[in-house]
Amino acid sequence: MDGLGIVKGLGVTLKRFIGTYLDDIRWLGKRYYTREGIEHRMSADVEGVFTVQYPEEKLPVPEEFRFIPFLLYEVDEEGNKHDRCTSCGICAKVCPPQCIWIVRTNDPETGRPIPEPKEFYIDVDICMNCGFCAEYCPFDAIKMDHDYELAVEDRHTHNIYDKEKLSKPVSYYAGIRPVNYAREEALRAEAEAAKAARKAGKA
Ligand code: SF4
Numbered sequence: 593m594d595g596l597g598i599v600k601g602l603g604v605t606l607k608r609f610i611g612t613y614l615d616d617i618r619w620l621g622k623r624y625y626t627r628e629g630i631e632h633r634m635s636a637d638v639e640g641v642f643t644v645q646y647p648e649e650k651l652p653v654p655e656e657f658r659f660i661p662f663l664l665y666e667v668d669e670e671g672n673k674h675d676r677c678t679s680c681g682i683c684a685k686v687c688p689p690q691c692i693w694i695v696r697t698n699d700p701e702t703g704r705p706i707p708e709p710k711e712f713y714i715d716v717d718i719c720m721n722c723g724f725c726a727e728y729c730p731f732d733a734i735k736m737d738h739d740y741e742l743a744v745e746d747r748h749t750h751n752i753y754d755k756e757k758l759s760k761p762v763s764y765y766a767g768i769r770p771v772n773y774a775r776e777e778a779l780r781a782e783a784e785a786a787k788a789a790r791k792a793g794k795a
């Protein structure tokens with residue numbers, strides 16, 4: 593019958609409308625701005641309208657979510673930072689839109705290259721978040737970030753990220769990608785053990 597679909601649709605809207613208030617009452621106002629509230633509204637049990645109160649509240653992103661890359665550094669016991677990046681240049685070569693620019697460090701006396709970047713830039717307006725740089729880096733030195741809030745007033749002066757802006761500690765990476773971090777650390781430990789065994793065998 594003509595019009596039955598419209599009536600059904602209006603019924604669904606009304607049910608959602610009432611359900612929103614019932615769910616708000618059930619949660620005593622804690623349905624918004626709390627982690628549990630957001631998780632509830634993302635679940636199949638949710639009643640009523642689902643509205644994210646952005647930017648006050650944000651949906652959690654999955655571990656594999658990727659946005660702009662960042663560089664990792666280790667912190668030793670004395671608190672000194674050590675870049676994982678060796679400035680090998682592989683990420684710049686594989687980057688499809690060619691938005692990575694690296695300046696290698698050279699020994700001032702010998703002129704020979706030192707395996708760390710003097711400068712490292714990414715034009716984040718050109719980066720297409722493909723993750724190739726992170727996939728191809730042989731040193732786990734560049735990873736994809738979760739931070740997607742990049743709005744600035746002047747992109748020409750703010751959106752070419754330099755080494756300082758790109759660098760974050762390994763602990764940050766472990767926090768946003770715990771599964772990946774654990775897997776990589778296990779592989780790293782395995783490789784170190786194999787290397788030590790080879791050395792011992794030669795000795
Ligand atoms: S981030 Fe990785 S691939 Fe890129 S230059 Fe540094 S070590 Fe090489």
Ligand code: SF4
Pocket residue numbers: 661683686687688689690691692714718719720721722723724725726
């Ligand atoms: S994510 Fe892709 S586009 Fe962005 S810097 Fe890495 S390789 Fe280039």
